[in-house]
Structure formats: structure tokens, C-alpha cells
Amino acid sequence: MSIPISIVDAFTSVPFRGNPAAVCLLDEVRDEQWMQDVAAEMNLSETAFLQRRDDGSYDLRWFTPTIEVDLCGHATLASAHFLWENQHVALDRIASFHTRSGLLTAERTEEGIRLNLPSEPAQPMKAPEELIQGLGLIPRYVGKNRMDFLVEVDSVQTVQTLKPDYAMLAKVEARGIIVTSKGTGKPGDYDFVSRCFYPASGCDEDPVTGSAHCALAPYWQRRLRQTSFMAYQASPRGGELFIELQNDRVLLSGQAITVVQGQLTGK
Template structure:
């Protein structure tokens, strides 16, 4: 039996930029091992699996090539894009996803697809030695939420020039490490930038990480005393996010473009 699958670049309107995700629409339930095998075969940072529900919503699970994830922004954005583009949802209808992190929604706006995600603030902690050695610097701030370490460094240049020791970072007891700095303050620049490393989860550096901004948004709200941000993830592919913080929710807006449609045999 063949199953529809697509590769969609998220948080970009330009093919081969942003963060690619595979989106697989299931016509019947599949077991966890099968989904993990498909994700390993696709070998992207995330593969999303959609399972339709009778009320028009969808079950949604995310897998890296090696593990299932608790939360993923770019593959959720890609999933919503896929549903509207292929007429599984009418244009203008909110996409509702049941996930391991609760109910998540996506809606179409004039600026792109807006995701409604939970805020995941990080609490200050002492930096583990593996983190300091893996990044090769002394951070200005280190925090931890239920998934990731959040690290602030001194400048945009430091974020951009980082050359982590991924073997050392893989020893850090967390899903991953988010490194961030304030923007330069120049007109038209971003409020903050980041890079995200997930070697313990099968992805050395993620191109654009929506879920990381669930920690970044409340952090920079406190630091900059504002609720709306333009952010940039400074990976090799790069990606822009437009973010609003509304109480305990993070609203992230980005675009997506399909680069491949196919059929999965198996």
C-alpha cells in the first residue's frame, strides 16, 4: 500500500532554505517502530505523521531519525501547509493537532501560517561542564526547561561563529542546546538570533527550530520588555520567525513551500 508523503521547507518561502520536514498522511494507524523506521529512511531533522480524526482534527507525532520528539514547530507548520495545499482542510479553516504537548493549532494569515504553541520558559541553572566545553565559551546566562538548555552569549558574532564540539554536547542531559544573543540594534535588524544543537537527538544543528522559540520568546520578553519579536535562526540554511507572546502561549508565524511530493511504499 502506498502512502502520501511530502518534503516541505518550513519558515521560508524559498525552496531549499528554512527547515525541511517530511509530512506523512496515514490512512490507518501505524505502530511506533514503523514511524521511526520511516523517519530514519527520510533522514531529515523531523518527519511528521498525521492521523485524521472524525471531527476534522489530526493526531500528530514527530520523529527525528533516532527518537520521537515532545514538540516540534517546523514540522507542525509543514503539516498545516500540507493539509491546506492538498485540500484535506478547506482554505481558512484552523488546523487542530493533538500531540504529546497538548492541542496545537495553526491558522492562515496574510503574513504566513501562525502556530499557537505553549510557552516553555527556562529557569536559571548552573551550566554543566559538558555544555561549557561543548560550546567552548563562558555563557552570560544558562537556563533549562523540560526539553532544552537555553544559553545567552555576548554577541551576534559569537552565535554565528560557534563551532561546537558535538560529541561533548551529546553528553549533555537534555534534548538540545539553544544558543542566543540580542540583535545588533541596527534599523531593520532582528530582535534576537539563535542557533540550535541536538546531537543527542540525532541532529547536530537544526536549521530552524520552532519549539526552541517557545523558550526564547519568554526569555527575551523579560530581557527586552516587549511581547513581539522578529527573530532569525542563523544556521547555514537560515530562517525567519515572527513571534508574539500572549500570556502562556507563543504565536509563531512563518511560511512554507513544498519541494517534493511522493508515495511511500510499505
């Protein structure tokens, strides 16, 4: 039996930009190894697997080509887009997802799709030597949450020109490394920029990382003393995000566009 699967570019309204995620709608329970094999076959930073519950909400799991992860923003945004576009959820209804990180929701707004995700603040921590060597710099700040290291550097230019040693970063005991800096302060510029590296999770550099902004939002709230942000992830594909921090939740808004629709025929 064939299974619907799409590739959706998230955090962009233009094809071949933002962050691509595969979205697979299951008609029955599948074992973890099968889902991991599909994710390896798709070879994208994330493949999302959806299964409908009786109440109209969905179970949602995320797999990189090598592991299952606890939280993924861009694949959640892609999943909501997939459900609305294919009329599995009415356009005026909120899409609800049961995940390893609790209940997540998505709704359509004038700014695009708005995700409601948990805040994941980082706590200050001494930088491992592998992190220093892998980035090739001395950070202004290093912290860690349950998933990632968060590193502040001195400028937007440093973020943009960084050439990590991925083999060294893969030795860091974390899902990945988020590198960020304050924006330039020029009118119309972004409040902060970032890049995200996940070599230990099967993705050297992630194009646009929703879950990273669950750590970035509370960090920059303390640094900039504001609760809403325009942010840019400065990967080669690039992505723009509008963020609001509300207590222990991060509201993350962005666009999405489907670039591939098909059927998965492998058993």
C-alpha cells in the same frame, strides 16, 4: 498500499532554505517502530505523522531519525501547509493537532502560517561541564526547560561563528542546546538571533527550530520588555520568524513551500 508523503521547507518561501520536514498522512494506526524507521529513512531533523480524527482534527506525532520528540514547531507548520495544499482542510479553516504537548493550532494569515504553541520558559540552572566544553565559552546565562538548555552569549558574531564540539554536546542531558544573543540594535535588524544544536537527538544543528522559540520568546520578553519579536536562526540554511507572546502561548508565524511530493510504499 502507498501512503502520501511530502517534504516541506518550513519558515521560508524559497525552496531549499528554512527547515525541511517530511509529512506523512496515515490511513491507519501504525506502530512506533514503523514510524521511527520511516523517520530514519527520511533522515531529516523531523518527520511528522498525521492521522485524521472523525471531527476533522488530526493526531500529530514527530520523530527525528533516532527518537520521538514532545514538540516540534517547523514540522507542525509543514503539516498545516500539507493539509491545506492537498485540500484535506479548507483554506479558511484552522488546522487542529492533538500532540504530546496538548492541542496545537495553525491558521493562515497575511504574514503566513501562524502556529499557536505553548510557552516553555527556561529556569536558571548551573551549566554542566559538558555544555561549557561543548560550546567552548562561558555563557552570560544558562537555563533549562523540560526539553532544552537555553544559553545566552555576548554577541551576534559569537552565535554566528560558534563551532561546537558535537560529541561533547551529545553528553548533555537534554534534547538539545539553544544558543542566543540580542540583535545588534541597528534599524531593521532582528530582536534576537539563535542557533540550535541537537546531537543527542540525531541532528547536530537544526536549521530553523520552532519549539526553541517557545523558550526564546519568554526569555527575551523579560530581557527586552516586549512581547513581539522578529527573530533569525543563523544556521547555514537560515530562517526568519515573527513571534508574539500572549500569556502562556507563543504565536509563531512563517512561510512554507513543498519541494517533494511522493508515495511511501514500504510496509
